Amino acid sequence: MPEHLIIIGAGPAGYTAAIYAARANLSPLLFEGPEPGGQLTSTTAVENFPGFPDGIQGPELMQIMRKQAERFGARLVGETVESVDVAAAPFSVRTNGGTYQAEAVILSMGASARWLGVPGEKEYKGRGVSACATCDAPFFRGKDVLVVGGGDAAMEEADDLAKFAASVRILVRTAELRASPIMQERAKANSKISFLWNTEAKEVVGDGAKMTGVKTLNNKTNEMAELKADGLFLAIGHQPNTGLLQGQPVELGKGYVMVKPGTTQTNVPGVFAAGDVADWTYRQAITAAGTGCMAALDAQRFLAHGEK
Amino acid sequence: MPELTLTEANFDQTVLPSATPVLVDFWAPWCGPCRMMGPIVDELAEAWNGRIAVGKVNVDDHGALAQRYNILSIPTYILFKGGKQVDQFSGAMPKEALKARVEKFLN
Numbered sequence: 001m002p003e004h005l006i007i008i009g010a011g012p013a014g015y016t017a018a019i020y021a022a023r024a025n026l027s028p029l030l031f032e033g034p035e036p037g038g039q040l041t042s043t044t045a046v047e048n049f050p051g052f053p054d055g056i057q058g059p060e061l062m063q064i065m066r067k068q069a070e071r072f073g074a075r076l077v078g079e080t081v082e083s084v085d086v087a088a089a090p091f092s093v094r095t096n097g098g099t100y101q102a103e104a105v106i107l108s109m110g111a112s113a114r115w116l117g118v119p120g121e122k123e124y125k126g127r128g129v130s131a132c133a134t135c136d137a138p139f140f141r142g143k144d145v146l147v148v149g150g151g152d153a154a155m156e157e158a159d160d161l162a163k164f165a166a167s168v169r170i171l172v173r174t175a176e177l178r179a180s181p182i183m184q185e186r187a188k189a190n191s192k193i194s195f196l197w198n199t200e201a202k203e204v205v206g207d208g209a210k211m212t213g214v215k216t217l218n219n220k221t222n223e224m225a226e227l228k229a230d231g232l233f234l235a236i237g238h239q240p241n242t243g244l245l246q247g248q249p250v251e252l253g254k255g256y257v258m259v260k261p262g263t264t265q266t267n268v269p270g271v272f273a274a275g276d277v278a279d280w281t282y283r284q285a286i287t288a289a290g291t292g293c294m295a296a297l298d299a300q301r302f303l304a305h306g307e308k
Numbered sequence: 309m310p311e312l313t314l315t316e317a318n319f320d321q322t323v324l325p326s327a328t329p330v331l332v333d334f335w336a337p338w339c340g341p342c343r344m345m346g347p348i349v350d351e352l353a354e355a356w357n358g359r360i361a362v363g364k365v366n367v368d369d370h371g372a373l374a375q376r377y378n379i380l381s382i383p384t385y386i387l388f389k390g391g392k393q394v395d396q397f398s399g400a401m402p403k404e405a406l407k408a409r410v411e412k413f414l415n
Contacts, residue, residue, distance in 0.1 A: 022318075033346075033402065034400075034401060034402040034405070035400060036344055037340070037344050038339070041340035041341055041343070041344045041400070042340050042341055043340065044338070057340075058340055059340040059343045061342065062344075073325065075345070078348070078402070078403055079404075080402045080404065094344070096402070096404050097404075125381075125398060126380065126381040126384055126396075126397060126398020126399060127378070127380055127381070127398075128380050130380070130381050132341065132381075134339075135339045135341060135342075135381065135382055136380060136381045136382065139374070139379060139380045139381065139382075142378070209378060210378055210380060231380065235389075
């Protein structure tokens with residue numbers, strides 16, 4: 001017997017979908033995957049989630065959402081989905097623990113921090129290279145660090161890091177920042193923070209045990225340079241986790257799952273998408289939760305009536 | 309098998325002479341990915357049942373250990389075997405990935 005509903009992903013979208021689906025007696029099976037809790041687990045205070053006037057820690061918020069889903073009978077499984085087959089119903093979902101079948105699937109795999117993909121980056125991850133300033137900033141007290149990126153996230157990371165580091169240089173690929181004016185002003189007013197324009201990180205260098213610097217390219221003058229630094233923090237955005245949909249009939253656009261406007265329906269009847277995996281515009285915890293709710297309701301209707 | 313709470317005072321006597329491999333988890337209570345990994349590490353410690361010992365270092369309380377092992381990111385995991393560091397890696401990961409990476413060193 002196939003499951004009624006499988007939910008892939010464990011961020012605000014997945015957990016909210018699980019809460020709604022469980023309360024509708026669909027007994028959803030949710031695969032939590034490689035990053036249970038999702039992006040919010042690498043944040044600190046979330047101050048704009050309604051219902052928490054004093055703010056709440058990101059990991060805390062995810063733990064209570066998870067608990068709420070469990071309370072209503074959602075089955076949360078710590079396996080990672082490796083591939084799906086949605087060419088014909090029932091759909092099948094293969095994880096590192098087994099193969100499962102379902103009449104409907106909600107895709108809520110979210111998005112993950114983007115890496116540069118340059119030599120040395122992987123080797124020195126955790127040895128200077130980081131994508132989580134809130135986790136790692138305290139280890140760089142009195143040190144010199146670099147931040148890559150020109151958006152709000154980069155400004156925020158630089159600000160976090162400046163509380164500990166001796167200097168923070170921000171590598172910006174273009175000649176201007178994408179960050180909002182208020183975030184730009186804050187960063188520019190901080191005497192520890194400086195900017196390197198038209199500058200790309202090309203290679204992370206180190207002594208084998210930890211990184212010692214970054215080779216950069218000025219894309220205007222084509223000049224290469226080597227900057228000495230103890231840390232490299234990446235804030236170059238996120239990419240949707242749609243790799244497991246490769247070769248599947250689910251329509252993607254710029255890597256994101258496409259849904260029919262105003263719904264969570266993909267082009268495949270019975271397959272729904274919620275949260276950042278289908279959202280390149282809003283990308284908020286609350287919008288992910290909102291579309292997670294919509295996906296559960298859309299799936300419920302589909303299962304009841306076979307509606308598209 | 310309960311996990312060991314490692315401190316500056318007991319680290320050298322506990323980890324270095326251990327007959328079984330020891331996986332040391334460097335973490336802090338304010339680190340989100342560490343908190344998500346906490347229960348995963350706990351489950352593995354239970355499953356290994358002493359074949360691989362698991363110890364935790366709170367880097368807030370034991371900064372000297374974090375410094376000694378060049379911890380620049382948390383969570384960081386260091387696997388000790390015969391008193392030597394045989395592997396070191398950082399960041400949250402699925403349970404199966406952590407299990408496979410560590411169990412490779414069992415023989």
